[in-house]
Amino acid sequence: MARILAIDYGGKRCGIAVTDESKIIASGLTTVDTKELLIWLKEYVAKEEVELFVVGEPKRMHGEASESEKLIQPFLVKLSKEFPSIPVKRIDERFTSKIAFNTMLASGISKKRRRDKALVDQISATIILQDYLYNL
Template structure:
């Protein structure tokens, strides 16, 4: 069964998913928040997801960031809509910065680094990869 991670934003949600053996995290898509439930319902008709990981935005001092209220609302919506799938919050500090750095190191041009959908998608992958690494140790 797969694990799915979300980098939630009010304009876009970056989505990453593991392979069925939960070894590799890959970017799945970037979806507008208004379309996320339809996207997930369609995805879950063909794939089994064991757990949802939602990036929890925090300030450097570990307090919730301004967007935390939106993220918590999204997590509640997931729990209500898909009660059989556990929802876990996971610290997402630095994922966007790491995503931008990853894109820069990949040799992609400035235009790719400014592609917010790509950044959100890679942020979700980094979030999921970080969660998987923490789970292993």
């Protein structure tokens, strides 16, 4: 069975999360340098069957697109060209970084580890994927 893969796209790095094959559990997988993301995705898709990409959609408080969306749009074009048979869904990612940080606090992760922005991105991708699964 295929997995769903979520991406918290950022200017420097991207958090990645995936479901289990039953599409019940969302788990943080890794963080990838943005410049290497398409290469990483090609390698992952060659090993694992992916049926859907879920990409965070950054919005401002009033619902309009944030400045980050300008970075994401060219990536989405490349993603669709590279993987034409895998659809892409967008999920509102407002507050995911804040929720990720609060999750790290609640789980007792050390202050030093909480400063690891890569971990925040990975947890944010997991939250994006959980939101998608919840709203199925």
